[in-house]
Amino acid sequence: MVAIERSRSTERIASDIETLSGPDYTLSSEAIRRYAYTPVYRNTLDYFTRALEDLGFEVYEDPVGTLVARNVPRGEPAFGVGSHCDSNRNGGRYDGTMGVVTALEVCRLNKELGLDLPLQLISFLEEEGSGFGQMLLGSRIMAQRVTEAELKESFRAIDDGRSFWEHAEAAGYEPERWQESIRILDGLTGWIEMHIEQARVLQDTGNRIGIVTAIAGYVHADIVVHGRGDHAGATPMDFRLDPGTVVAECILELERLARAAGKGTVGTVGEIEVHPSIINAIPERIRFSLDIRGIDEPLFRAVAQDIAAFAENAARKRGMSAEYEVRQTLPSTALDERIVGALTAAAEETREPFMVMHSGAAHDTMCVADHVPCAMVFVPCKDGVSHSPYEDANPADAGLAAEIILNAIAALR
Amino acid sequence: MVAIERSRSTERIASDIETLSGPDYTLSSEAIRRYAYTPVYRNTLDYFTRALEDLGFEVYEDPVGTLVARNVPRGEPAFGVGSHCDSNRNGGRYDGTMGVVTALEVCRLNKELGLDLPLQLISFLEEEGSGFGQMLLGSRIMAQRVTEAELKESFRAIDDGRSFWEHAEAAGYEPERWQESIRILDGLTGWIEMHIEQARVLQDTGNRIGIVTAIAGYVHADIVVHGRGDHAGATPMDFRLDPGTVVAECILELERLARAAGKGTVGTVGEIEVHPSIINAIPERIRFSLDIRGIDEPLFRAVAQDIAAFAENAARKRGMSAEYEVRQTLPSTALDERIVGALTAAAEETREPFMVMHSGAAHDTMCVADHVPCAMVFVPCKDGVSHSPYEDANPADAGLAAEIILNAIAALR
Numbered sequence: 001m002v003a004i005e006r007s008r009s010t011e012r013i014a015s016d017i018e019t020l021s022g023p024d025y026t027l028s029s030e031a032i033r034r035y036a037y038t039p040v041y042r043n044t045l046d047y048f049t050r051a052l053e054d055l056g057f058e059v060y061e062d063p064v065g066t067l068v069a070r071n072v073p074r075g076e077p078a079f080g081v082g083s084h085c086d087s088n089r090n091g092g093r094y095d096g097t098m099g100v101v102t103a104l105e106v107c108r109l110n111k112e113l114g115l116d117l118p119l120q121l122i123s124f125l126e127e128e129g130s131g132f133g134q135m136l137l138g139s140r141i142m143a144q145r146v147t148e149a150e151l152k153e154s155f156r157a158i159d160d161g162r163s164f165w166e167h168a169e170a171a172g173y174e175p176e177r178w179q180e181s182i183r184i185l186d187g188l189t190g191w192i193e194m195h196i197e198q199a200r201v202l203q204d205t206g207n208r209i210g211i212v213t214a215i216a217g218y219v220h221a222d223i224v225v226h227g228r229g230d231h232a233g234a235t236p237m238d239f240r241l242d243p244g245t246v247v248a249e250c251i252l253e254l255e256r257l258a259r260a261a262g263k264g265t266v267g268t269v270g271e272i273e274v275h276p277s278i279i280n281a282i283p284e285r286i287r288f289s290l291d292i293r294g295i296d297e298p299l300f301r302a303v304a305q306d307i308a309a310f311a312e313n314a315a316r317k318r319g320m321s322a323e324y325e326v327r328q329t330l331p332s333t334a335l336d337e338r339i340v341g342a343l344t345a346a347a348e349e350t351r352e353p354f355m356v357m358h359s360g361a362a363h364d365t366m367c368v369a370d371h372v373p374c375a376m377v378f379v380p381c382k383d384g385v386s387h388s389p390y391e392d393a394n395p396a397d398a399g400l401a402a403e404i405i406l407n408a409i410a411a412l413r
Numbered sequence: 414m415v416a417i418e419r420s421r422s423t424e425r426i427a428s429d430i431e432t433l434s435g436p437d438y439t440l441s442s443e444a445i446r447r448y449a450y451t452p453v454y455r456n457t458l459d460y461f462t463r464a465l466e467d468l469g470f471e472v473y474e475d476p477v478g479t480l481v482a483r484n485v486p487r488g489e490p491a492f493g494v495g496s497h498c499d500s501n502r503n504g505g506r507y508d509g510t511m512g513v514v515t516a517l518e519v520c521r522l523n524k525e526l527g528l529d530l531p532l533q534l535i536s537f538l539e540e541e542g543s544g545f546g547q548m549l550l551g552s553r554i555m556a557q558r559v560t561e562a563e564l565k566e567s568f569r570a571i572d573d574g575r576s577f578w579e580h581a582e583a584a585g586y587e588p589e590r591w592q593e594s595i596r597i598l599d600g601l602t603g604w605i606e607m608h609i610e611q612a613r614v615l616q617d618t619g620n621r622i623g624i625v626t627a628i629a630g631y632v633h634a635d636i637v638v639h640g641r642g643d644h645a646g647a648t649p650m651d652f653r654l655d656p657g658t659v660v661a662e663c664i665l666e667l668e669r670l671a672r673a674a675g676k677g678t679v680g681t682v683g684e685i686e687v688h689p690s691i692i693n694a695i696p697e698r699i700r701f702s703l704d705i706r707g708i709d710e711p712l713f714r715a716v717a718q719d720i721a722a723f724a725e726n727a728a729r730k731r732g733m734s735a736e737y738e739v740r741q742t743l744p745s746t747a748l749d750e751r752i753v754g755a756l757t758a759a760a761e762e763t764r765e766p767f768m769v770m771h772s773g774a775a776h777d778t779m780c781v782a783d784h785v786p787c788a789m790v791f792v793p794c795k796d797g798v799s800h801s802p803y804e805d806a807n808p809a810d811a812g813l814a815a816e817i818i819l820n821a822i823a824a825l826r
Contacts, residue, residue: 197647198644198647199643199644199647199648199649199652200643200648200652201647201648201649201652204652216646218646220692220693230612230613230797231611231612231773231774231797231799232679232681232683232704232706232773233629233631233679233704233706233772233773233774233775234610234611234612234614234772234773234774234797235612235613235614235679235773235797236612236614236677236679236773237668237671237672237678237679237680239612239613239614239617239797242668242681244664244682244685245664245665245668247661247664248660248661248662248663248664248665249661249665250661251657251658251660251661252658252661252662252665255650255655255658258650259650264649265650266645266646266648266649266650267650268645268655268693268694268695269657270645270687270690270691270692270693270694270695270696271687271690271691271692272657272685272687272690272699273690274683274684274685277683277684277685277686278683278684279633279683279684279702279703279704279740280633280681280683280704281681281683282681282683283683286685289692290692291645291646291692291693293645293646327692359646359647360644360645360646360647360648360649361644361646361647362646384643384644384647384648384652386644
């Protein structure tokens, strides 16, 4: 393993993060707001371009604006590192950006230490969906998980309603060549993305590093329970069809089902919408959302099916009805055992506390994994807070991640 | 008992209701919208004034605009009948208005049949709270259940923010004499208000008439459960503090408590407000409302105390906290046994199906009952729907109610 002066990596990462939190790189001083094709996003790409060109990398952007940098000619084998540098609408300094900054630090260390590893850095476009309401947009374009009609028509800017296509053209890109975006994977022998964990498992278990073996898939759905709106005072208990009681039963059943499924399966009711929402009216109907995730595909999909069936049954028992409707679903992604093994070995060498875990959140790596062996490395974020200006993470953990990633790539060569 | 030609009463009531649903009497053609001090409200008072003057009544308005009509000089004993003729913001034809129309029919029958009963009709102001957001406003002013500061400052028009006081003056009234409003009860020997039931008990039990023995009191309150906002995908089940689970337990416990309390006690969660309400975020906190009512004061107040204690305990068990806060509370109102007895005897004579029941909804009669022996008569409304343009009720039931009320008053003379 290569010995690394960790304090220097920590300082460089802290300095990059500090710079990219400055007024040239965010639309607001209250939070990080950095979306595709804004001037502050352009500045951010330019920052990484300068830093990577200083290291002798060739830097280019794909037809929609994903940044790619290589220290070997295009097409030749190289190992991929990176993340995304766009932000949530009310974002913090670390989500995505710290992953790109840490990838840059891997490139720096590679040069400084004379390792000569062939590397490729990617900074994906629009992971957060803040510009056009579409999560993982850049990596989905790359993976051909979108249609041209969506890019031209359906995907529209939240701020001005103009299409993704128009915005990409206005920014000087060539969206008509979007399908060529897949070529940024040409020659990639592997991929490691570093990201903040976005939960509190690392913090609460006292680990500095998480090595990710799988990314959870999910079912996003809604259940609407139809009851009967009645006067809250004038309607005796035996005369009511109160959908709230069915919703309550479903919330508790979802908790039970997710716990019973195990293997990291989770289920969440994040939205509850009551009609008409008046203190003295029994609700006519209530909609609630379901976010069900897991790394074991049959297990988490069974939870979704079971809660749908439970809701229908619970409603019927009380003389009501319930409808289940899927919004979106994504399969889980198993990561590459060989890369995970190399990361684990490199982490053990550091004698710092780490754990092997899965990711409950979605990441661009899900799209890369269709084509290239992948893994991810997590670092803790304070109290699990992300997508918030209160997001906080320790550059020293990112420095440690850079060391582990570099050594893993070296070992895999 | 006096025999009455019911079809004629039905026709006159239907005709009054039809007229008062016309364009001169509502601000909208989509729903009945009739609030204090609007031109359409003025037209409605004028309609009743003309009809009552035709019957030889002296008609006047109190210092804030409550309509009073008497067929004997002021101060002399008379029996009171009436309701309110303002509407909900999205109201129907029957709530309140059919009570005043039926009271008018009682006055007509009294004259036609030569009964010579001393009668006083009252149409209270702003029962629905649509103008100034204050329920039972006219009868509360009469019962001195408001303060001058509220009338001058706190009670403001929903539409333009100007105070009740300003609006009353602009409409030509003398709000500075509001305390004299209590004098409209001078000489009243009793009071019967007819109203649509606003629930489905009469319809579903096949009764045409409900004789009301008590009006439920209520506790309006909120419970806020404080959990911890976390990423729905990245936070394992064992690491979450999800307030939704506590809310679910409370909804089911409230149902259990209300049923266990019995005696018509009811409990409703009408509002659920989730923060931040995002499909992929475990809620940080959830507020839900409580509407708990009953005619047995200690019983329904115990339900409120028990659910507050349950919520605090359920939250604590899961490592969270819950706060209970009362918005408003009103004692229950027992109605007068003698008047209830006279109504019951008169209803039995008609051989039509009727029942003795309590009112879960609040009514102006609660304020009258502080000073005068009272009862109420309910008629069915279709499917229990009220406060809606879909409100529907049968004028024939109102005609039957007029017959019963007239005979009860005659028997009480």
